[in-house]
Amino acid sequence: MSPELLGLIADATAETLFMVAVAALLGTALGLPLGVFLATSGRGELFEALAVNRVLGMLVNATRSTPFIILVVAIIPFTRLIAGTSIGTNAAMVPLTVAATPFIARIIETAVREVDQGLIEASRAMGATPLQIVAKVLLPEARPAIVLGLTLTVVSLIGYSAMVGAVGGGGLGDLGIRYGYQRFMPEVMAAVVIVLIVLVQTLQSIGEALARRVNKRIRRV
Amino acid sequence: MNFLARTGSEPAPPVLSSEPPAIRFESVSKTYPARGRDAQVTALDLVSLAVAPGEIYGVIGRSGAGKSTLLRVINGLEKPSTGRVLVEDTEVGALDGADLRALRRRIGVIFQHFNLLSSRTVFDNIAFPLELAGARRATIEARVGQLLDLVGLDDKRGRYPAELSGGQKQRVGIARALATEPRVLLSDEATSALDPETTRSILELLRRVNALTGVTIVLITHEMQVIKEIAGRVAVIEGGRIIEEGAVYDVFARPETSTARSFVSSVTGSGVPEDLAAQLSPQPTKGGRAVLRIVLTGPQATAPIISILSRSAGIDVQILSGQVDRIGDAPFGNLLLAVPARAEVVAAALALVREHELSGEVLGYVA
Numbered sequence: 248m249s250p251e252l253l254g255l256i257a258d259a260t261a262e263t264l265f266m267v268a269v270a271a272l273l274g275t276a277l278g279l280p281l282g283v284f285l286a287t288s289g290r291g292e293l294f295e296a297l298a299v300n301r302v303l304g305m306l307v308n309a310t311r312s313t314p315f316i317i318l319v320v321a322i323i324p325f326t327r328l329i330a331g332t333s334i335g336t337n338a339a340m341v342p343l344t345v346a347a348t349p350f351i352a353r354i355i356e357t358a359v360r361e362v363d364q365g366l367i368e369a370s371r372a373m374g375a376t377p378l379q380i381v382a383k384v385l386l387p388e389a390r391p392a393i394v395l396g397l398t399l400t401v402v403s404l405i406g407y408s409a410m411v412g413a414v415g416g417g418g419l420g421d422l423g424i425r426y427g428y429q430r431f432m433p434e435v436m437a438a439v440v441i442v443l444i445v446l447v448q449t450l451q452s453i454g455e456a457l458a459r460r461v462n463k464r465i466r467r468v
Numbered sequence: 469m470n471f472l473a474r475t476g477s478e479p480a481p482p483v484l485s486s487e488p489p490a491i492r493f494e495s496v497s498k499t500y501p502a503r504g505r506d507a508q509v510t511a512l513d514l515v516s517l518a519v520a521p522g523e524i525y526g527v528i529g530r531s532g533a534g535k536s537t538l539l540r541v542i543n544g545l546e547k548p549s550t551g552r553v554l555v556e557d558t559e560v561g562a563l564d565g566a567d568l569r570a571l572r573r574r575i576g577v578i579f580q581h582f583n584l585l586s587s588r589t590v591f592d593n594i595a596f597p598l599e600l601a602g603a604r605r606a607t608i609e610a611r612v613g614q615l616l617d618l619v620g621l622d623d624k625r626g627r628y629p630a631e632l633s634g635g636q637k638q639r640v641g642i643a644r645a646l647a648t649e650p651r652v653l654l655s656d657e658a659t660s661a662l663d664p665e666t667t668r669s670i671l672e673l674l675r676r677v678n679a680l681t682g683v684t685i686v687l688i689t690h691e692m693q694v695i696k697e698i699a700g701r702v703a704v705i706e707g708g709r710i711i712e713e714g715a716v717y718d719v720f721a722r723p724e725t726s727t728a729r730s731f732v733s734s735v736t737g738s739g740v741p742e743d744l745a746a747q748l749s750p751q752p753t754k755g756g757r758a759v760l761r762i763v764l765t766g767p768q769a770t771a772p773i774i775s776i777l778s779r780s781a782g783i784d785v786q787i788l789s790g791q792v793d794r795i796g797d798a799p800f801g802n803l804l805l806a807v808p809a810r811a812e813v814v815a816a817a818l819a820l821v822r823e824h825e826l827s828g829e830v831l832g833y834v835a
Contacts (some may be wrong), residue, residue, distance in 0.1 A: 363583070365579060365581055365583040366583055366585060368545065368583070369577065369579060369583035370596075370600075371545060371572070372543050372545060372572055372575070372577045373572060373573070373577075373596065373597040373600055373644075373648075374569035374570065374571075374572035374573040374597070374600055374601065374648075375569075375600045376569065376600075379600055383596070383599070383600070384585065387585070387587040387588070388585060388586060388587050390587060461587070463586050463587050463588075463628040463629075463630060464586045464630050465630060
């Protein structure tokens with residue numbers, strides 16, 4: 248494989264990682280509060296707000312049920328508004344973030360709901376404010392599940408980022424389609440797939456190791 | 469036919485101090501409205517009680533009797549439907565927001581399942597209520613250090629709850645509950661998940677804490693053993709009502725309701741063994757025996773009642789079952805005896821029992 252091709256692959260890898268990192272960060276910034284709210288606004292819960300809970304839940308479901316490739320096209324006007332263009336790596340980060348946010352929200356919601364109700368009760372009995380309960384009880388106790396969930400999100404985003412390649416989003420998917428498929432260069436396609444596999448494996452291992460580290464529920468002697 | 473003879477004096481009720489009660493319930497009811505197919509539930513039904521400062525007050529009842537609700541209205545996790553709950557003269561139901569949280573910091577709670585934060589070390593778990601209250605780091609260090617000493621877990625300060633035994637976890641729970649120097653400690657079935665040995669050590673710790681700090685303790689439990697070991701007064705709750713209340717010794721000596729009797733018999737052996745109960749008949753048979761229950765209470769609890777019966781009245785006494793125990797510092801016991809079923813013998817035996825300020829009754833007759 249020529250040095251030029253290797254350079255292309257390296258650039259595409261960097262683009263993919265950049266897109267995924269930004270989408271994961273923004274998605275977490277938006278999805279974390281949303282997920283916490285979804286998990287704590289049901290009947291009899293800390294921030295009870297049934298109507299808002301239901302509307303947000305429906306919004307999340309709607310976004311989650313739209314196939315990603317359709318979402319990318321459907322929100323092009325919004326993408327233009329935010330990124331100023333609908334083509335390229337910067338533009339691709341908009342639909343990636345839009346897709347990541349509800350995904351992360353559901354993951355956070357599930358993780359927070361798994362926290363023992365007895366801990367919430369105990370904290371209230373100790374005079375904790377609802378925000379203290381979120382910051383000092385729910386999030387720390389849900390941390391192992393959240394770390395695993397975010398790992399899952401990042402892995403999914405790598406897959407999504409390959410799809411935005413189809414609409415000129417840059418990154419590994421774009422490279423694979425333009426060189427591997429359209430120019431009949433199977434070695435590029437193979438290289439792209441291998442890089443993706445290595446990326447996913449590495450990220451998954453890091454995520455699992457991190458989750459183990461923050462999980463204090465396992466007895467260690 | 470009931471020869472129930474209740475005589476004898478029990479220890480005086482605790483001296484009621486002139487201070488206002490630490491906790492007072494005034495006709496408190498709590499009903500949960502019907503929802504869907506579930507009918508309305510009355511968890512508390514006109515409960516009135518007063519807990520004196522520094523006392524250990526036990527509430528016993530079966531599951532679903534309303535114990536938990538009774539505890540939860542004290543720290544305002546539930547609001548009474550009617551009536552008032554006062555903690556040191558503050559009406560809990562009237563508080564909201566910051567005032568309610570401030571009150572809760574003066575009320576520690578320990579739980580059946582400990583409810584420790586798994587992501588925090590022993591030290592940080594105990595520090596938690598202090599953090600919530602906004603205490604400074606130096607204050608927290610000093611206070612948590614004292615508490616670790618008190619509960620004997622200084623060597624575990626850096627451990628996580630998953631690395632502790634049940635008894636150690638409850639010690640952390642107790643230290644945490646005491647962190648903000650509360651005036652009241654609520655114990656929600658705190659020993660129900662522990663083995664008997666550990667239960668005793670935890671109750672011993674609670675007693676020591678009570679003596680050391682004067683904290684008022686309200687504990688709910690379904691185990692009469694717990695009441696017997698630690699409480700000064702007890703309320704028996706059933707169907708949301710307090711059906712019996714008094715000094716623990718009195719309730720043990722003279723349980724008035726069948727529920728109280730069954731709780732008492734679970735630890736005192738005052739129940740009639742099953743095989744014997746099956747043979748009991750209400751009428752004497754010729755040549756048969758009468759079964760007497762003698763309750764040993766009061767100053768004469770240790771009177772040599774069996775030798776008195778056999779020696780001074782010449783009655784042949786057979787011991788069927790018995791148990792002698794201590795409640796608080798006072799001896800207490802139950803004896804099931806069989807004597808010849810002739811009316812004059814039974815009457816003489818009961819008269820002697822009464823003469824020694826004990827109570828006795830005829831349970832029935834066996835062949």
